[in-house]
């Protein structure tokens with residue numbers, strides 16, 4: 001099966017969701033792809049100092065205006081889109097990822113492993129990692145940024161049948177892009193990490209985001225890796241079915257050779 005997957009990298013303007021959405025739409029409107037991954041908190045920026053900033057840009061699903069905008073964009077360019085956003089649900093806020101599909105279906109993942117000051121503003125997701133269905137029935141697994149640090153995230157998604165890990169990110173530590181090579185290879189799945197760029201400063205709080213967004217093959221091959229600062233969209237054609245081959249040698253499989261009873265997983 002031929003399936004075009006894409007990664008987008010850019011620098012959002014803090015607390016300007018409509019302006020950022022307009023820029024993202026213009027970057028994507030000519031793209032011919034089946035699945036596009038955007039950064040974490042893709043239209044809001046990241047360096048929050050107060051809860052009221054989160055409250056100002058958070059959206060409820062499905063009525064959120066940006067969410068509806070991404071649904072319409074997905075339909076008009078005929079591509080699934082995965083993007084990160086601040087979600088409001090009842091009296092809680094989550095650092096979430098949305099999958100929107102051209103047929104109008106969608107899915108939401110709420111970040112399970114919160115990073116640093118995110119813990120001041122967001123609740124951790126309470127639903128386990130689950131596989132979602134993107135365009136043409138392809139199985140994807142959403143994880144958000146710091147989830148990379150916990151190998152159980154990618155492993156859970158792969159064991160549940162994910163063919164492609166979709167990984168919206170706002171990376172500030174230097175290790176993730178290399179670590180994701182291992183996540184892909186140890187699970188034999190594709191992965192798409194979309195990172196943002198630039199420095200964001202809010203009062204005394206400041207982060208530099210490391211770029212280097214990437215698309216990896218099932219053996220950890222770097223199919224695409226952007227540089228630290230560029231903005232753009234890169235695409236590559238893959239065969240998602242390759243992710244069903246878990247063999248390492250004729251006698252070894254990364255899944256059926258597992259010995260769960262020998263592991264310590266409290």
Ligand code: ACM
Nearest residue numbers: 115145146170172
């Ligand atoms: C991160 O999880 N945004 C570092």
